Amino acid sequence: MSDTxxxxxxxxxxxxxxxxxxxxRVRLTQPSSVKGMGDDAAVIDPAGLYQVVTTDMLVEGVHxxxxxxxxxxxxxxxxxVNLSDVYAMNAEPRQVTVALALSNRFPVxxxxxxxxxxxxxxxxxxxxxxxxxxxxxxxxxxxxxxxxGAARSEExxxxxxxxxxxxxVVSGDLGGAYMGLQxxxxxxxxxxxxGAQPDLAGHDYILxxxxxxxxxxxxxxxxKQLGVKPxxxxxxxxxxxxxxxxxxxxxxxxxxxxxxKLPIDPHTFxxxxxxxxxxxxxxxxxxxxxxxxxxxxxxxFEAIKxxxxxxxxxxxxxxxxxxxxxxxxxxEHELTAQGWDAFLKKG
Amino acid sequence: MSDTxxxxxxxxxxxxxxxxxxxxRVRLTQPSSVKGMGDDAAVIDPAGLYQVVTTDMLVEGVHxxxxxxxxxxxxxxxxxVNLSDVYAMNAEPRQVTVALALSNRFPVxxxxxxxxxxxxxxxxxxxxxxxxxxxxxxxxxxxxxxxxGAARSEExxxxxxxxxxxxxVVSGDLGGAYMGLQxxxxxxxxxxxxGAQPDLAGHDYILxxxxxxxxxxxxxxxxKQLGVKPxxxxxxxxxxxxxxxxxxxxxxxxxxxxxxKLPIDPHTFxxxxxxxxxxxxxxxxxxxxxxxxxxxxxxxFEAIKxxxxxxxxxxxxxxxxxxxxxxxxxxEHELTAQGWDAFLKKG
Numbered sequence: 001m002s003d004t005x006x007x008x009x010x011x012x013x014x015x016x017x018x019x020x021x022x023x024x025r026v027r028l029t030q031p032s033s034v035k036g037m038g039d040d041a042a043v044i045d046p047a048g049l050y051q052v053v054t055t056d057m058l059v060e061g062v063h064x065x066x067x068x069x070x071x072x073x074x075x076x077x078x079x080x081v082n083l084s085d086v087y088a089m090n091a092e093p094r095q096v097t098v099a100l101a102l103s104n105r106f107p108v109x110x111x112x113x114x115x116x117x118x119x120x121x122x123x124x125x126x127x128x129x130x131x132x133x134x135x136x137x138x139x140x141x142x143x144x145x146x147x148x149g150a151a152r153s154e155e156x157x158x159x160x161x162x163x164x165x166x167x168x169v170v171s172g173d174l175g176g177a178y179m180g181l182q183x184x185x186x187x188x189x190x191x192x193x194x195g196a197q198p199d200l201a202g203h204d205y206i207l208x209x210x211x212x213x214x215x216x217x218x219x220x221x222x223x224k225q226l227g228v229k230p231x232x233x234x235x236x237x238x239x240x241x242x243x244x245x246x247x248x249x250x251x252x253x254x255x256x257x258x259x260x261k262l263p264i265d266p267h268t269f270x271x272x273x274x275x276x277x278x279x280x281x282x283x284x285x286x287x288x289x290x291x292x293x294x295x296x297x298x299x300x301f302e303a304i305k306x307x308x309x310x311x312x313x314x315x316x317x318x319x320x321x322x323x324x325x326x327x328x329x330x331x332e333h334e335l336t337a338q339g340w341d342a343f344l345k346k347g
Numbered sequence: 348m349s350d351t352x353x354x355x356x357x358x359x360x361x362x363x364x365x366x367x368x369x370x371x372r373v374r375l376t377q378p379s380s381v382k383g384m385g386d387d388a389a390v391i392d393p394a395g396l397y398q399v400v401t402t403d404m405l406v407e408g409v410h411x412x413x414x415x416x417x418x419x420x421x422x423x424x425x426x427x428v429n430l431s432d433v434y435a436m437n438a439e440p441r442q443v444t445v446a447l448a449l450s451n452r453f454p455v456x457x458x459x460x461x462x463x464x465x466x467x468x469x470x471x472x473x474x475x476x477x478x479x480x481x482x483x484x485x486x487x488x489x490x491x492x493x494x495x496g497a498a499r500s501e502e503x504x505x506x507x508x509x510x511x512x513x514x515x516v517v518s519g520d521l522g523g524a525y526m527g528l529q530x531x532x533x534x535x536x537x538x539x540x541x542g543a544q545p546d547l548a549g550h551d552y553i554l555x556x557x558x559x560x561x562x563x564x565x566x567x568x569x570x571k572q573l574g575v576k577p578x579x580x581x582x583x584x585x586x587x588x589x590x591x592x593x594x595x596x597x598x599x600x601x602x603x604x605x606x607x608k609l610p611i612d613p614h615t616f617x618x619x620x621x622x623x624x625x626x627x628x629x630x631x632x633x634x635x636x637x638x639x640x641x642x643x644x645x646x647x648f649e650a651i652k653x654x655x656x657x658x659x660x661x662x663x664x665x666x667x668x669x670x671x672x673x674x675x676x677x678x679e680h681e682l683t684a685q686g687w688d689a690f691l692k693k694g
Contacts, residue, residue: 016684034397038597039506040435040581041401041496046393050381054388055478055493057446061485088387099404099491131402133491138408142484144446144491146402149388159386234387250385337363 008108018108018134022115026129030094032150033128042130044095049150054085060140068184068198071110073211074143075117081237082147083125084215084290088235089158091151092220095130096122099144101137114143125217155229157294160250162232166295168247168255168314169230169304171219173263174240175279178286179271180210186275205267213290219309220292226303230294239285240313242337243293245323247316251295254321257284257314257335260328284325285337355455365455365481369462373476377441379497380475389477391442396497401432407487415531415545418457420558421490422464428584429494430472431562431637435582436505438498439567442477443469446491448484461490472564502576504641507597509579513642515594515602515661516577516651518566520610521587522626525633526618527557533622552614560637566656567639573650577641586632587660589684590640592670594663598642601668604631604661604682607675631672632684 013021023037035043044051058064058078066074079096086093098118102111122129127147183206187198200207215235223230232251234243240257248255262283272279295316296304304310317324323335360368370384382390391398405411405425413421426443433440445465449458469476474494530553534545547554562582570577579598581590587604595602609630619626642663643651651657664671670682 034500035505040432041399041438041494043436043503044398044400045500046396046398048395049393051391051393051398051495052388053391053442053444053478053493053495055444055446055491056480057448057482057489057491059448059482059484059489062448062483085387089390091388095400097400097402097493099402101404101406101409101489131400133403135404135406136409137406137487137489139486140484142404142406142448142489142491144402144404144480144489146400146444146493147388148398148400153381153392156390158382 006109010102010104010106010108010111013108015134018111025115025119028128028130029126030128032094033130036128036130037132042095042097044148046150050153050156052086052089052091052149052151053146054082055144055146056082056085057142057144059142065188067188069211071113072117075114076121076212078143078145079118079121080213080215081290082145083127084235084237086147086149087215087217087220088233088292089149089151090155090220090230090233091149093125093127093147093149095128095148097130097146098132100132100134101142102134103137103139103141106141125215157230157233159232159234159247162247162251162253162295162316163297164253164316164318166231166297166316167301167312168244168257168293168295168316169310170236170240170263170291170293170313171216171309172289172291173265173268174236174289174291175264175272175282175286176206176209176268177213177288178282179268180206182275183207183271184210203271205265206271210288213288215290216292222309228296228300228303230296233292233294236289236291236293237287238337239287240293241284241335244314245335245337247293247295248323251316252319254317254319254323255314255335256317256321256324256326258326261311261313263311353456357449357451357453357455357458360455362481365458372462372466375475375477376473377475379441380477383475383477384479389442389444391495393497397500397503399433399436399438399496399498400493401429402491402493403429403432405490407489412535414535416558418460419464422461423468423559425490425492426465426468427560427562428637429492430474431582431584433494433496434562434564434567435580435639436496436498437502437567437577437580438496440472440474440494440496442475442495444477444493445479447479447481448489449481450484450486450488453488472562504577504580506579506581506594509594509598509600509642509663510644511600511663511665513578513644513663514648514659515591515604515640515642515663516657517583517587517610517638517640517660518563518656519636519638520612520615521583521636521638522611522619522629522633523553523556523615524560524635525629526615527553529622530554530618531557550618552612553618557635560635562637563639569656575643575647575650577643580639580641583636583638583640584634585684586634587640588631588682591661592682592684594640594642595670598663599666601664601666601670602661602682603664603668603671603673605673608658608660610658
């Protein structure tokens with residue numbers, strides 16, 4: 001798992017040695033980070049701002065497979081998925097803490113790679129790693145990241161703020177991370193069965209969507225520049241359908257999503273077809289895209305119109321109109337979070 | 348694992364069902380908890396105070412054994428050990444987030460018991476559960492808790508603030524949690540070998556120290572009442588020796604700990620003897636006592652003198668004097684964190 005032939009057992013360092021080793025590599029850059037690693041707790045100076053806090057856990061064999069997920073990428077992704085939640089509150093992430101459970105099959109060098117990816121993500125997004133916990137596990141690797149962000153109270157955007165007739169907007173494109181996973185799973189099983197080297201050529205975009213996702217900080221910045229404050233917002237970790245339902249239910253509204261409006265990258269589209277999958281289903285239920293899904297007032301449409309990063313995919317309705325997916329022929333279907341069964345039938 | 352014969356599979360609820368079920372039981376009581384569960388992140392209003400943040404991970408088979416750890420106690424302990432870190436900063440815990448990885452061998456009822464213990468701890472300490480993540484695991488149970496607290500910046504107490512000649516003070520008594528664990532391990536192996544029911548009679552105190560530890564909020568309150576602000580403080584999770592070394596090293600000082608001063612409960616002492624263990628070693632290296640270890644100026648001795656909750660166990664020295672354990676005969680030994688090997692020889 002390491003590029004280097006050196007293998008240092010974790011037991012040779014011990015927990016405190018491991019923490020010291022990590023602490024030596026961490027630099028604090030946020031003025032709000034008063035105290036980082038090395039005490040009972042980290043200390044943050046919120047300087048009058050509200051704080052947002054979010055936690056995610058990644059479990060080996062459930063959320064990632066080290067057969068094709070390099071540790072550095074895993075570390076990067078573990079941080080990014082948490083930052084994505086902070087941006088989805090319209091807040092700015094500033095600190096993270098990391099708790100790791102490691103079995104002794106991981107040498108110190110593997111932990112270094114994991115942290116290298118984490119620290120790269122921290123650097124990329126201007127976030128400080130201020131604390132953590134490292135412990136043993138009997139088998140797999142478990143990573144729990146907590147991200148802390150800051151915002152003025154009036155800037156915060158919740159899931160429940162959507163209004164009737166608001167437009168439903170998504171950033172970037174959808175389904176890519178899911179198709180990247182399909183390619184990786186296929187090549188893994190080919191390798192397992194035949195020993196053939198993985199053929200990942202030409203799949204750069206969707207592989208990067210799966211292995212090295214980014215949080216849409218740029219969209220938060222863009223919306224501020226455009227003077228548009230979303231009425232509700234969520235990040236897409238479970239697929240657009242699931243997240244649109246969260247916004248609708250939290251806001252006490254219905255929602256209509258238009259199949260033909262879904263932004264799907266051509267490569268995602270073609271790969272889905274190669275796998276005999278419906279690209280629409282991948283976009284609706286694939287998950288892990290970490291795009292932002294948000295609602296805006298109709299009056300704000302002019303401001304976002306024509307921006308290649310933003311696509312209007314539907315609108316909010318009154319609660320009685322329910323949760324609807326409108327297909328390309330104008331037919332209506334129930335929009336459901338576990339869309340696979342329901343949607344595959346029509347595919 | 349559940350008192351009730353009902354067994355509801357986790358899959359019947361799903362992740363969102365589980366979160367909804369939990370959210371319905373959670374009440375926010377802290378004015379600083381602006382938004383709890385149910386959005387991308389929780390929101391906290393620090394109201395001008397500094398925030399402290401700490402994370403701990405508990406892994407089945409490493410930190411706990413469900414053969415003798417009831418889930419409700421485990422939930423309680425998972426919260427308390429994090430709050431203990433917040434108190435050790437001389438801050439007041441206010442919010443926690445909980446990330447859980449669960450295998451499908453746990454029914455919904457088991458998760459309910461776990462959360463019952465967590466919510467009981469939250470209620471006991473006046474803390475809000477504001478967020479979390481629930482996911483699958485392939486085998487064991489993993490719990491990651493992040494605790495957030497608040498303090499005025501001038502109230503915070505770090506590990507590195509001890510001064511030469513400062514007195515080293517510990518709350519409560521030591522070694523009990525470790526001896527409780529020894530009793531539980533013994534009865535487990537008797538049960539495994541002979542099927543005999545566990546005989547835990549008479550061990551209430553040390554069992555409670557192990558299974559239902561408390562964080563020393565009362566000591567933080569007491570010190571404020573006495574007008575004593577520690578110069579350095581840490582909570583005892585790994586044993587007094589390890590924590591005293593943390594304070595000494597962080598503060599750039601040496602330390603002397605006096606064997607005969609260590610506060611050991613008579614029951615802990617006698618049980619250690621029954622197990623042919625040196626009570627001193629249990630007190631120094633047993634761990635999990637969650638007492639507070641802190642340093643005070645000599646001028647503050649009068650204020651704490653005679654308080655049954657506080658014991659002076661040593662003092663800080665210049666760095667060149669090293670880390671020393673003074674035994675009852677006045678002999679000096681190196682104070683080490685992994686004290687077992689070194690100390691057992693003299694036992």
